[in-house]
Amino acid sequence: MARLSPLMAVPLVVFTAFAGLALIGLQREDPNSLPSALAGRQAPAVTVTPLGDKPGFGDADLRAGDVSLVNYWASWCAPCRVEHPKLERLAGEGLAIYGVNYKDKPGNALGFLEELGDPYTAIGADESGRMALEWGVYGVPETYVIDGKGEIVLRVAGPITDRVLESTIRPAIEAARAR
Template sequence: MAKVSPLMILPVAVFASFVGLAVVGMYRDDPDSLPSAREGQQAPPVVLTQFADKPLFDDATLRDGDVKLVNYWASWCAPCRVEHPSLSALAEAGIKIYGVNYKDQLQNAEGFLKELGDPYAAIGRDEQGRMALDWGVYGVPETYVVDGEGKIILRFAGPVTQRVIESTLGPAIEKARSQ
């Protein structure tokens, strides 16, 4: 009988490990979601600067008793343009959306809203991205569902579409309303 060298087993073991990781990855609930350490916690402080002549929101706004969305966006962000009609539809349906303009030039951001419309109940600028860092933002767009007490119920990374509203944001909004 031939002697089996440990070096002969190594490629088989490595391959088996990759197969195991692939199988585990296929059975995750949502392979596209990014984890959020903030879900279930109070929203971090709101530290924003004025956005032109638009109303500014603050910490008290997040704890006003109403369910709301906090949406990080920028004029230079193509997916933000894609999600804008969906945000407008949510605002028309009565969902309060608070905008955080992320690392953007004011003139460009104003042009973006002038062209596409303004779905935001209030808006502020995060010019250096410090507030986004505290919130755990990976990149724009990102949208947070916040309950009436200021607790983050859900973080959604990526553009809000009708499908996302139906499958993800809508249920999170209902959960926040029922708490």
């Protein structure tokens, strides 16, 4: 009978370790969630420039007493197209959504809204990406649930899917309203 070399066991050990880590990762509550250092803190300053003739917004709008969303998006962002109907649904339900157009050309951004609809209560452009840095944005789309006092309740990195909307965003909105 032939003896097996200890080196032959290395691939099996590596595979087992990788499979174990993958299993742990899949059991996380929301694999798309990223921690936010800002959760539970006041939203950073709003420093946007006007986008066309759309109404703009500022810090006071996030502290006006109503729960709202701040949504970072761009016309060049394919996942932003995917989440857009969910934003329109929330806006249709009366939720204030403030849009931050991220590093985009104004004409392209306005064309995107003309094509898909405009779910935003107010909107501004972050052409340099400076505001996004202050908010800790990793990329677009990214959405924040803000309570009526301007505190960040939840951060969602990536597109809002039906699953994320129902299991994460709606409960956060209700919790923020209950405060």
